[in-house]
Amino acid sequence: MKFSINHKSPVPLHIQAEELLRNIIKDPQYVNGKFLPNEVDLAKQLAISRTTLRQALNKLVYEGLLVRKKGIGTKVAGTSVSSKSNNWLSFSQEMQARGIPIRNFELHISWVSPEEQVANFFEISTAKKVLKLERLRGKPEGPFVYFVSYFHPRVGLTGDEDFKRPLYEILENDYSVIANLSKEEISAKTADKNIAAKLEVTPGDPILFRKRFVYDQGDRPIEFNLGYYRADSFVYTVESRRE
Known part of the structure; x- marks a missing residue:
């Protein structure tokens, strides 16, 4: 799956990344437990820094929408x-x-x-x-x-x-x-x-x-x-x- 954000948009990159992540986690394959692309690959694909991507990821983790497993990856949280x-x-x-x-x-x-x-x-x-x-x-x-x-x-x-x-x-x-x-x-x-x-x-x-x-x-x-x-x-x- 190809992901992208608009670098010419006035909307800050971390906000765009957050919105992209919200759309990604609605995809059935991720809802059903597949891990999200790793941070390095996704940051490169979006042409943003890992810091910017992590800012967006942290927001969704805080909201309970994503869970991180150290050394494994990030996936959609179970429904709670x-x-x-x-x-x-x-x-x-x-x-x-x-x-x-x-x-x-x-x-x-x-x-x-x-x-x-x-x-x-x-x-x-x-x-x-x-x-x-x-x-x-x-x-x-x-x-x-x-x-x-x-x-x-x-x-x-x-x-x-x-x-x-x-x-x-x-x-x-x-x-x-x-x-x-x-x-x-x-x-x-x-x-x-x-x-x-x-x-x-x-x-x-x-x-x-x-x-x-x-x-x-x-x-x-x-x-x-x-x-x-x-x-x-x-x-x-x-x-x-x-x-």
Whole structure:
């Protein structure tokens, strides 16, 4: 396959190279796992420096579209779902914004006595029942995340809500509770038998584990959320800007 860019164009070479790469990785042969041409050959073919080409490659690697294997080459990354830490949307809203169809594989609602860490977060007694919402979610071909949410009794949820609707839309529109602040803890762990069965992985496989602490506009706790993600199907992106 012959690749080229326009050296007479006012568009910077690295931008042209980036656009070319975006088109290349849509080609079925590369989507199916073939390695991209090596940097030296591709740079020569495009008549640009390796530094310019690498600038374009690095951008796509950062976006999770390409993966590099040292000493082997660069190839199209496997399909994964990405979430940005500064994107204040419910899971349903975020996936909808990205055009990713989501299916609920399991949905369980119960009233439980909270464990100590949940009770401490809500500043209530462990004898006070709270609503527990469990959802196994993913793309049509299979689940990739298992959520467990606990809600402060003050919120007013009854358990009769249609939880196919976006969660924070329910809170805001039905109960005038606006989720305003999220604090998160993210770590890697291995899947136990229960989580492995839900996510369709092998016990002991690595998963992404996230705790989310959600507060309303008055900085009062409203949700304690645990998320278990398949490591091979989900990317969590942290974006920071220096002020």
